[in-house]
Amino acid sequence: xxxxxxxxxxxxxxxxxxIELSGVTKRFLTPAGTAFTALRDVNLVVEPGQFCAxxxxxxxxxSTTLTMVAGLDRPSAGLVRVGxxxxxxxxxxxxxxxxxxxxxxxxxxxxxxxxGPVFRGTSKKEALARAKEWLRTVGxxxxxxxxxxxxxxGMRKRVSLAAALINEPSILLMDEPFAALDVQTKAIMSNELxxxxxxxxxxxxxxTHDLEEAIALADRVVVMTAGPGTVKGVYDIDLxxxxxxxxxxxxxxxFVELQQQIWQALREEVQRAYxxxxxxxxxxxxxx
Numbered sequence: 001x002x003x004x005x006x007x008x009x010x011x012x013x014x015x016x017x018x019i020e021l022s023g024v025t026k027r028f029l030t031p032a033g034t035a036f037t038a039l040r041d042v043n044l045v046v047e048p049g050q051f052c053a054x055x056x057x058x059x060x061x062x063s064t065t066l067t068m069v070a071g072l073d074r075p076s077a078g079l080v081r082v083g084x085x086x087x088x089x090x091x092x093x094x095x096x097x098x099x100x101x102x103x104x105x106x107x108x109x110x111x112x113x114x115x116g117p118v119f120r121g122t123s124k125k126e127a128l129a130r131a132k133e134w135l136r137t138v139g140x141x142x143x144x145x146x147x148x149x150x151x152x153x154g155m156r157k158r159v160s161l162a163a164a165l166i167n168e169p170s171i172l173l174m175d176e177p178f179a180a181l182d183v184q185t186k187a188i189m190s191n192e193l194x195x196x197x198x199x200x201x202x203x204x205x206x207x208t209h210d211l212e213e214a215i216a217l218a219d220r221v222v223v224m225t226a227g228p229g230t231v232k233g234v235y236d237i238d239l240x241x242x243x244x245x246x247x248x249x250x251x252x253x254x255f256v257e258l259q260q261q262i263w264q265a266l267r268e269e270v271q272r273a274y275x276x277x278x279x280x281x282x283x284x285x286x287x288x
Contacts, residue, residue: 017093017170017203019046019069023078025228026064038064040228042078046220048170049201053214055266056224056232057273062207065229066173069205070096082171095169095202099176101156102163103148109135109159110144116167134162138192154185158192165196172202176209190217190246198242211266215239215258216246223265226273233265 026039039061046052054062067073068080071090080087082094095116096102103112114131118124135144138158148156157178164172178186194217197204208214214221215237223233239254249255 017048018081018083019171019203019205020044020081021065021069021078022081024065024068024075024080025077026061026068026073027076037228039075040230042230044222044231044234046203046205048203050220051197051204051206051218052220052222053206053208053218054222054224055208055211055214055262056229057226057270058209059227059229059273060224060269061227061229062224063175066096066175066205066207069171070094070173072096091171093167093169094171094173095164095167097160097164097172097174097177099179101148101160103156103159105148107147108144109140109146109148109151112148112159113163113166116163120167130166131162134166135159137196138162152185153181154189157181157185157189161189161193161196165200168200169202172197172204174204174206176207178213179209186213187247193217194243194246211259211263212250213246215255215262216243216249221262223262223269226269226276232269233262235262 021042021044024039024042025037028036028038030036038059042061042065044065054065056062064073068075069082069087069091071087071094074088082091104115107115110128110131113134114124114127117127117130122130132144135141138161140155140158140162143151143155148159151159160177178189181189190213204218206214206217211221218237221235221237222231223235224230225232235258237258239249239252239258243249
């Protein structure tokens with residue numbers, strides 16, 4: 001059984017997978033009862049089938065953006081559209097890959113991956129067969145009956161990736177999915193992700209703090225300002241696809257040029273965010 005989606009279905013899904021944020025502002029109520037603005041007037045477009053990476057300092061609203069695109073939260077102002085339709089609930093055809101492993105510890109690896117299709121009405125027998133095929137695809141054949149705690153961190157990420165892609169999403173939302181991995185495993189997972197993404201080309205928003213990772217993976221890199229977050233700059237990554245091994249493309253002259261260009265914009269925001277948090281501590285240290 002092939003894990004690939006039907007070409008006609010995939011094409012139709014991609015045509016309706018564009019993402020648009022128009023004037024999006026998001027406020028939260030703090031424990032003190034005051035309003036905190038996480039995002040302010042965000043305008044962002046992700047074309048169907050595009051891989052978009054979002055970078056910015058801690059607290060700039062990157063993860064909040066993902067939750068609103070997924071329909072898990074709603075903006076305080078502005079509109080989020082997917083496929084031209086305003087998001088007013090959980091977005092059909094989307095998969096979310098979190099930074100922490102979102103796996104049920106009491107279920108086997110096979111059962112974890114099969115959950116998505118089962119929830120969508122697929123028979124248990126077919127869901128398990130598809131899950132087994134996806135585990136083979138991500139290099140985990142033979143580990144179907146293991147539980148998450150019996151796997152390494154990189155292997156659990158492979159399970160999470162299989163669980164996200166088995167549903168053949170038209171939109172894939174990824175919130176720093178490889179941040180906790182060591183450098184070598186992170187590089188392997190980046191290569192795995194690109195290989196699997198090339199097969200069906202879902203629209204991707206990939207949140208990361210790692211600028212090199214963003215450039216290596218994405219068609220477009222969006223730089224967010226220090227909170228309240230808004231879009232500071234959008235950079236098209238004109239490195240050819242397929243990208244090949246991400247560890248190698250980082251030495252290409254064009255990669256280095258793009259990294260230097262984007263870092264100039266990102267560095268200012270990182271410094272601003274650091275100054276906000278370090279300022280009070282520095283003042284107290286000077287007074288002691």
